[in-house]
Amino acid sequence: MGTYRPDSSTLLADDSILEYVLETTVYPREHERVRELRLITQQHPLSFMGSSPDQMQFFSVLLKMMGAKNTIEVVAIDVSREYYELGRPVIEKAGVAHKVDFRAGDGLAVLDGMLDGAAGTFDFAYADADKLQYGGYHERLLRLVHVGGVIAYDNTLWGGSVAMPRDTPGSSEYDRVVRDYMLEFNAAVAADDRVEACVLPIADGVTLCRRVK
Numbered sequence: 001m002g003t004y005r006p007d008s009s010t011l012l013a014d015d016s017i018l019e020y021v022l023e024t025t026v027y028p029r030e031h032e033r034v035r036e037l038r039l040i041t042q043q044h045p046l047s048f049m050g051s052s053p054d055q056m057q058f059f060s061v062l063l064k065m066m067g068a069k070n071t072i073e074v075v076a077i078d079v080s081r082e083y084y085e086l087g088r089p090v091i092e093k094a095g096v097a098h099k100v101d102f103r104a105g106d107g108l109a110v111l112d113g114m115l116d117g118a119a120g121t122f123d124f125a126y127a128d129a130d131k132l133q134y135g136g137y138h139e140r141l142l143r144l145v146h147v148g149g150v151i152a153y154d155n156t157l158w159g160g161s162v163a164m165p166r167d168t169p170g171s172s173e174y175d176r177v178v179r180d181y182m183l184e185f186n187a188a189v190a191a192d193d194r195v196e197a198c199v200l201p202i203a204d205g206v207t208l209c210r211r212v213k
């Protein structure tokens with residue numbers, strides 16, 4: 001049986017492997033403003049919620065490979081404005097504030113509001129908001145990205161718990177609820193003929209879905 005990794009930053013067998021990747025490949029080429037944003041975020045008591053830097057580097061490479069221009073992040077859509085405000089000064093200093101259209105509100109409701117007028121216009125979407133709404137995000141994001149566009153879901157292996165018994169020691173009741181949800185979500189994505197999907201064992205598990213119809 002595998003080891004439950006509730007910290008969500010890596011599913012690698014040992015943290016030293018993640019440190020190796022970060023120190024050799026991620027941090028040396030990290031943009032100065034991205035580093036600033038990362039260091040500010042790390043001071044926050046909820047910093048564990050931040051997506052892993054190696055995963056973000058992967059997205060950066062992927063988006064450039066895709067030539068993606070128009071993207072949605074169900075976090076640039078956020079019920080809380082506080083987290084966006086934390087990073088906004090750095091986004092402004094980087095000169096890219098005009099590219100970020102923050103929408104305060106519930107992810108499902110904001111996505112619903114975008115369907116009229118923006119359907120099929122996005123190249124890439126990233127969902128890392130309410131874990132128990134992934135099925136709802138999927139239906140809406142599939143309409144918002146064009147055929148050939150990509151949707152990424154974070155935390156789909158939930159500390160490895162999807163492959164472990166429900167009562168694995170160290171898991172909370174919330175962990176068990178999310179584990180059960182991810183089991184259903186992962187099965188639904190695997191059977192969804194509108195997408196070509198794969199699961200990457202990076203960070204806490206990332207599912208990529210390429211819209212094919």
Ligand SMILES: C[S@@+](CC[C@H](N)C(=O)[O-])C[C@H]1O[C@@H](n2cnc3c(N)ncnc32)[C@H](O)[C@@H]1O
Nearest residue numbers: 049050051075077078079080106107128129130
């Ligand atoms: C895991 S964090 C995202 C971290 C982000 N990927 C990063 O690297 O900084 C989850 C975010 O989802 C937001 N959230 C939770 N429920 C939401 C909902 N129903 N609609 C929109 N955002 C929600 C939280 O406020 C939080 O900012």
